[in-house]
Amino acid sequence: MSALLQERPAVAPSTRGAFDPKVVRQQFPVFARNPGLVFLDTAASAQKPACVIDGLADYYRADYANVHRGVYGLSARSTARFEAARDRVAQFLNAADASEIVFVRGATEGINLVAQAWGPAFLKPGDQIVVSELEHHSNIVPWQMLCHRLGVELVVAPIDDGGALDLAAFARLLTPRTRLVAMTHVANVTGGLVPVERVVQLAHAAGAKVLLDGCQAVPRLPVDVQALGCDFYVFSGHKCYGPTGIGALYARRAVLDAMPPWQGGGDMIRTVTFAETTYQDAPQRFQAGTPDIAGAIGLALALDFMDDLGVDAIREHEAALTRHARAALSALPGVTIVGAGAESVGVVSFEVDGVHPHDLATIFDQHDVAIRAGHHCAQPLMDRLGLVATARASFGVYSDEDDVAALVAAVRAAQRLFGLVSAR
Amino acid sequence: MSALLQERPAVAPSTRGAFDPKVVRQQFPVFARNPGLVFLDTAASAQKPACVIDGLADYYRADYANVHRGVYGLSARSTARFEAARDRVAQFLNAADASEIVFVRGATEGINLVAQAWGPAFLKPGDQIVVSELEHHSNIVPWQMLCHRLGVELVVAPIDDGGALDLAAFARLLTPRTRLVAMTHVANVTGGLVPVERVVQLAHAAGAKVLLDGCQAVPRLPVDVQALGCDFYVFSGHKCYGPTGIGALYARRAVLDAMPPWQGGGDMIRTVTFAETTYQDAPQRFQAGTPDIAGAIGLALALDFMDDLGVDAIREHEAALTRHARAALSALPGVTIVGAGAESVGVVSFEVDGVHPHDLATIFDQHDVAIRAGHHCAQPLMDRLGLVATARASFGVYSDEDDVAALVAAVRAAQRLFGLVSAR
Amino acid sequence: MDLRDLYQDIILDHGRHPRNFRPLPGASHFAHGHNPLCGDKVTIFVRVEDGRVADVSFEGKGCAISIASASLMTEVMQDKTVAEAQALFAHFHGKVTGAEGAGVSASSVSGLPADLLEEGDRLEPLAGVRSYPARVKCATLAWHTFDAAVGGMAGGGPLKTE
């Protein structure tokens, strides 16, 4: 397996400079197939580069077989590629060991796995789970369901009026009954970067475990789970240029080892009799049934793609483009930007006076500008902001200032259509 | 959506005749890329035809975006294709309505969904769940875990010495405390066809619900869930020529409607506040988070592929080839075939005196013959048969008598190598 | 497709200045509607007297399409019998989905009674929605909510309070 990993040319991080999104874009077939498309919905899901699409297809053509159980060459090759993909994810997140990586369908399944397997084993009535007002439904509802089942309390850490997590208020919420803090790394509505290092320190000092939702962070920032010190970290492959149906849960080895199994089935057992069943060690214990083998391999290809561009360069690109977009949008009359705290990356939510976000999205679509309109699976945040919906533009490695220019032009077109500025 | 479905040419089932596996095989790139490969492990996972591989890649190139939430054209197109895939699965199984189809990672996840969402809502201590001795671990372990959690009893329906489900014994096991019967449609070790129609009748007469595990049936037989009358039916896409990471759970609408949600997250909610969350109707209620969109679309392509060959023709092909293989293998000295009951399809397990299945598999691999050796995730059946492992050959639409001839030659080579027949 | 087909002046006008946008004291029926995809919300109030819609009003938050559709609905529904309201819903449904007859029998679409033809015409500005499938739910939200309020109108069931 390590041999497979080592085949990739080693590029030292420092030698990777900024990249040209126009060149990068040529690697994404969707733009050739949809000429004129201005795709500003990468936070919902990223488009896929040719290396991922073709690599996936080629795996099916050349190396496909079920994993872990076949003696024959094809199956051994498939297994090696699948486990190399696990190594690849571990390396990308700087996990201490590949056995700390559980493949899941996506962030949502990863969070549910923790809630349903870790929760009942380690929580008792009266315990508390802390989430923030910034969370995606996927990092709220599983905890709510768990709280109902176990008599545990859900505590909400507030944001300040600028859209940043209120760290002081968060610190005050922590009590000896706090058993888990579940928080996003980058907020999906605002793009705000949460100071998760501080969150982990404070939570650990209070004796609580920490789960970080890295859905919007992994596509945009270098993530080092050991440096963060978190206990759990989840992300979705489809948001970082990989296939749908795959993502990963990282959990510290000691935490994973202490967890009972979640789902039962093939590949996660040691021995089965009708009287008694014994289970494999992690990560196998948490992967019942045939996994999404091709998905894992495709995810590894996507992480290769990101590494080739350089994750530091991606972060710089997205942060710069986000700053540019915020400036360009706020310069427009009647446009208000949703606060994201001190630092934001890759995402900007905004409102246009007199035009509902849904109408904006339809009008934008006629200009080939694809954005999201709605609550972005964050209804509690919308309630906190006093909104029912926002318009959201989000960026990827293929996005550039021309996309922002098209966005600005589309806003003006909408305002003209609605008679809010004079048509000239 | 229905428009998308209707684009496919309508081929009347009766006009589809037998097909030529040699021609079909040309549609599977794996054989061109691995010349000489004799692939006899389709029961573990099927190879993929070009139409699935290329269709999947083309979806990513042309139509990809996240589903259900985007106003823009690309997302609407992606959503239409995803929901058309659900329609396709419903049609393939003859479900009454597409809303009875929940996309899952595979059969294992489907069974766990039923165990974890339906189980706690409808079972009480002292209730009984019946499984058979033929089951795959995926249709045992989830029920065992549920039984431990709820104080429910797991009851095992025996097979007779010929490997068939003992229907009379099964009927005697049913009591008013029987709440669920979970049984395979085609046994994955033996290929034996279980008389599931009778099982459903008997179970329903006793007031129990029925889950059928169609993993080995859907790739090989026409399946009509309404005619079967079962309450739940699960299968895995990767075993019927589709991608990894996708499968489906069918559940009767009334049963699904009565089930509480399973995992929490995006797309399965109606409203979320920190105080209370309300859920969508089925099937959305059971699909938290971004689904495996491409997987579902790939599965629909695979079902199209099967329909184009004709599922009746596939069944005939597999049954005939299985009969041929059983005859050819039993004609060899020292070879014993594992009993499969009256009728078997697609799978044959066997032993060779004096050569352990693992050694067989290694020796076969040197002859480019890929089979499975082991317990096939059915340890309880192995215990019942007094074996630790078997060698298993299984067939697909690309398999033919030449593959069986290669298998027979490989058995003889193994016997020669082990000095069991004179080398000539 | 020209956006002007969707955002006709009358739609923009009703979107900005919705008619009958108020609570209805003495309402005999009401229902809340909600589009979980976008979070839009509407409440429909109805006062039924002698089997007729004596008054109907609404409140809520939403896009121009959903507000305009609700507003136009409250106008055409005034004073209608349940059977008439049902016919108008069927007519409207066929208009905005383009799939005339999807879930609604075709005869009820084509067969809009002569005395309702004028009301039917007033809904014509909403027909542009059919070219924007993602927006059909916006246009139908208020109507389904009205239906829920008066109790399965499309199914022809008896009026009941939510």
Added chain:
Amino acid sequence: MDLRDLYQDIILDHGRHPRNFRPLPGASHFAHGHNPLCGDKVTIFVRVEDGRVADVSFEGKGCAISIASASLMTEVMQDKTVAEAQALFAHFHGKVTGAEGAGVSASSVSGLPADLLEEGDRLEPLAGVRSYPARVKCATLAWHTFDAAVGGMAGGGPLKTE
């Protein structure tokens, strides 16, 4: 790859006629080993006296490779000290994985003491396994089980009863 490199006569012989295939009354240590992928099972019995392997035997079901490896192991382990057993395990492990030093320090492989070289040579027929990665676990099952029986031999810990 020639299958004869894997299935050498000596392997086939030990696979068919395993040595020391019996329970061991008076065993001071034993452990059960199990390969969950194929269901193969082995039990290793050891009688340790004065820090030496006074006797070692096994029982089980498995493929030719796993039975032959167990059989050869019981032969070479007879009468060895813990340190010697440890050195033989390391030597064997390097031989069958090909990755000499994976989890085992390279020095302990190359540095097989002179008086163990002959025993080391007797394990040579198992070296063919390294070309069959799927079968390495078959070859190592008995050895890991022996290790478990005598208590973390590879880690050099004290002998303990399971």
